[in-house]
Amino acid sequence: MPQAPFRHPAWLIGPGLAAAGILLVMTVAGLAALFWQAPLPALAELWQQPYLRRVLTFTLWQATLSTLLSLAVGLAVAMALARRAVFPGRGLLLRLMELSLVLPTIVAVSGLIGVFGRQGWLTRLADGWLPGWNLYGLGGILLAHVFFNAPLAGRLLLQALESVPAPRRRIASQLGLRGRWLWLALDWPAIRRVLPGITxxxxTLCFTSFAIIMTLGGGPASTTLEVAIYQSLRFEFDFGRAALLAVVQLALCGLLWLLLVRRAPTRGLAPDRRLPEPIRRPDQGGLRALRDRALLLVFSLFLVMPLAAVLIRGLPGLTGMFLQGGAPLATLWHATLRSFAIALPAGLMSVLAALCLLALGNRGGRYLAPLSPLTTAIPLMVPPIVLGTGLFLLLRPSLGDAAQGMALVALINGLMALPFVAQLLRGPLNSLDAASLRQADQLGLLGWYRWRWLYWPKLKQPLALALAYGIALSLGDFGVIALFGAPQEPTLPVLLFQQLGSYRTEQASGTALWLGLMLLLVFLSLGRLGQPKAGRPATTLSTTRVHHA
Amino acid sequence: MLDVRDLTFHYPGGARWQFQFTLAPGECLAVAGPSGSGKSTLMNLLAGFLTPDAGSIQWRGRELVGTPPWARPMTSVFQEHNLFEHLDVTTNLGLGMDPGLRLTARQRQRIADGLKALGLEGFGQRMPGDLSGGQRQRVAVLRALLRDQPILLLDEPLTGLDPEARALLRDLLLAQKAEGRLLVLASHDAEDRDVLADRLLPV
Structure with missing residues (x-):
């Protein structure tokens, strides 16, 4: 029997070990640099400094409020969706709720400004009804956080509600349980399991939010830890303070991770295409149905309107840029190229690292396999800006030209996408059943052949989707790039931020739309790449291609 | 000669089995017993999917315990799940001959001839999911035969098939015996055992 290339078992764990090693070294080196710049005794004095106390208090306060609001809205929407398992547009609404995962924060903010800003549609519509309303400040931060996190919480809670076994749901339906009893018998037990993790x-997402605070914060009163780190590094050149803040950020996120986040249903981070078995609930008729419909309509509008604002307000701006040409168009082109120059390697890196790490998790045995979940979760434990700060401090003297900065941004962006990408690939990679593996063993489908004939056909589409997510997350990044990027050489999100900051609203709207279109392009082209060709089964052996051995 | 001696195995906290038999080329050994009696365990031990606690499996004087499944002189046909569902029939068959699928013209011709002989002409581009149970099992047996291994491990290969497919596969297996292949058959069905087997191993 011919020997399969890469058949040695070391090929299954070697690349994963290398990837885990690089990630761990990078993380440890970054964190070591932080601790070196912020010696531990200083932490004890942290609370004595009014500035730091104010920053920390506001960070916790806005994160708490945002979480409560997002969970309240998410729960109401999830319950309404669970009660209404079938209605026209349900699938579309769920897709819309997935969008919050990839929609660049800065694009969404531009849309929110178009709806809720001083000249926004709703603000003008509610003329005088909302005295004192200002999008810039705590109100805007909360609104944007709910826009991003309520759909996420809603999807995760809906998954939990739909995971209740069908027989139990049928019994509840047969018994005619309603109101409190239905909640106690069916919904609460399902939600209770996942609620701490989702919370x-x-x-964590609200606590580490950066772009929203930067754009909608409205001034020093709304400074969070992430923004304070950025300001310390970029404007005040106070590296010690930046390191100290990053250590505090790390301690809080690490603690949250250890206590709760690791038990969160992270499968919900990836899109879910399954449909629940539609079983009629006793509480889905009457007035409740009307209320559910109204809620879902308002929620859909809440999600759609900012997107529509990006489109409608962006079209004239973008057309203007293309028609007039000149410097704005050249800047847009250059920013686009720069964005892709970072996002493509970042996406590829995250997919490759995820594949290697997942293989390590499957084949690494008792001692090496645990490295896989640990390293894929690093970005959830160590916020990218914290890691970025550490690496910035470590490499500062030698970080010379812009290309080096961009390479580092790509590396951290790739790392940032890792949990999402790994989540998308984990299921398909583990979907080979025992019978297939047994057959493969007997037929000698090892190494490259096993990948080629068994894994590749199953992973082709998920890989394309994962790559699209990896690229999209990096394309929309406005965190790490703000730290390392040069303002005169902006990526698309940085350009958008600059335009928003200098009140070039028409150009900003055009750039936001352009960034949205680039994301669409990524998903459409990669989605097409992963699909089997029409009229052909998934994998075939052509009878006309004869190889003479 | 296949020589199985004191081959013992136990699942953690479960029953313990011990097998012993010899088998000459052209012979068929039927392993008989109720569900859970260890028929499939023996098949998996022979194929190398399970590692025995002790004992030996010798083929022509060569020890097979410790040899990985792909290097053993045997091929298995199970009651179901014999084919890769995402690969078409020809690819499933071709992988049995060369895991890199670099097939020679002669090998391709053998696939075409085999399909024709089993009444599956024109089925090469179909996916396993588009075939009936009998057709799938015919493809599975054909792949086992195309692998040219001297020992066939048949774990309930005819269970659940319609009479026509059953008769066709029985004839095919009898022909393999006549050619000197060695068959180990696990089957609930007394008629299959009567037709195919020379000896019985109760477990």
């Missing part, structure tokens, strides 16, 4: 996940 911690949403809290």
């Amino acid at each position: 911690a996940l949403v809290f």
